[in-house]
Amino acid sequence: MVTARSEELRALAQRVADALPPEVVEVVLTGSVSRGVADDVSDIELLVICETLPEELPLEELQSWAPGSTGAHWFGGWFEGEWIELVWWTPAYVEERVRGIAAGELVDHARLRTAEAIVNGIPLRGERHGVWVEQLSRYPDGLAARIVDDVTADWTEPVRSQRSVLREGDALMLAQRLVQDAEGILRVVFALNEAWEPGWKRLAQRVEGLAVEPERLAERIDATLRALDLQAMRALAAEALALAPETPKIREARRLLVERL
Numbered sequence: 001m002v003t004a005r006s007e008e009l010r011a012l013a014q015r016v017a018d019a020l021p022p023e024v025v026e027v028v029l030t031g032s033v034s035r036g037v038a039d040d041v042s043d044i045e046l047l048v049i050c051e052t053l054p055e056e057l058p059l060e061e062l063q064s065w066a067p068g069s070t071g072a073h074w075f076g077g078w079f080e081g082e083w084i085e086l087v088w089w090t091p092a093y094v095e096e097r098v099r100g101i102a103a104g105e106l107v108d109h110a111r112l113r114t115a116e117a118i119v120n121g122i123p124l125r126g127e128r129h130g131v132w133v134e135q136l137s138r139y140p141d142g143l144a145a146r147i148v149d150d151v152t153a154d155w156t157e158p159v160r161s162q163r164s165v166l167r168e169g170d171a172l173m174l175a176q177r178l179v180q181d182a183e184g185i186l187r188v189v190f191a192l193n194e195a196w197e198p199g200w201k202r203l204a205q206r207v208e209g210l211a212v213e214p215e216r217l218a219e220r221i222d223a224t225l226r227a228l229d230l231q232a233m234r235a236l237a238a239e240a241l242a243l244a245p246e247t248p249k250i251r252e253a254r255r256l257l258v259e260r261l
Contacts, residue, residue, distance in 0.1 A: 002036035017124035019058035026126030043083040104140030116196040139194035147191040152253040
């Protein structure tokens with residue numbers, strides 16, 4: 001069921017898209033608004049495809065940030081009293097990103113999130129969105145195993161490294177480690193379900209309906225993070241790996257996780 005807030009923001013997003021300069025060839029609405037779950041604190045996220053950076057944007061109090069990539073840029077600003085985020089990519093940049101994901105060449109979370117955003121996106125301008133969705137309609141062979149291997153590498157590090165986050169007064173380091181482990185667990189679970197991994201907002205909704213997952217996954221992650229409980233997080237990681245096809249690397253990772261509880 002699409003929330004009333006989502007419908008309101010979708011209409012506003014279309015007005016933003018219509019106000020963008022003509023050289024913008026594609027606009028795709030992403031995020032919570034595109035999935036129909038927007039609430040009072042949601043903003044509008046748009047993927048904007050244009051060969052060059054637009055000279056003018058219809059946003060007030062415009063902010064911008066370049067992450068160091070030659071084909072990507074971020075803009076933020078206000079439009080009719082709502083905050084708008086524009087992610088600008090060149091056509092070549094988005095085509096290569098989609099191709100790499102569809103071919104199973106990309107493993108890192110930051111780039112793989114593109115697939116979920118596009119698949120659940122709503123086209124507001126242009127015709128390439130449907131092509132990208134078709135390219136991403138099948139989960140690549142072997143990608144799940146590569147993601148699981150990538151994640152488990154962090155769970156086989158030396159015991160001394162694990163103990164270092166438990167020093168008194170180092171709660172920040174412990175919290176960072178727990179977040180990293182939680183994201184690893186989620187990446188394993190989404191890979192085992194051959195589902196494109198999303199961002200981690202509204203986690204309970206994100207994992208709802210997954211066929212393969214530890215019991216009460218979102219609830220337990222939330223509780224474990226709030227308690228800064230490394231043992232509980234490692235137990236959950238071992239449960240997640242137990243759901244994967246066993247390999248020597250996974251078997252060793254599970255052994256180490258259990259031994260360190």
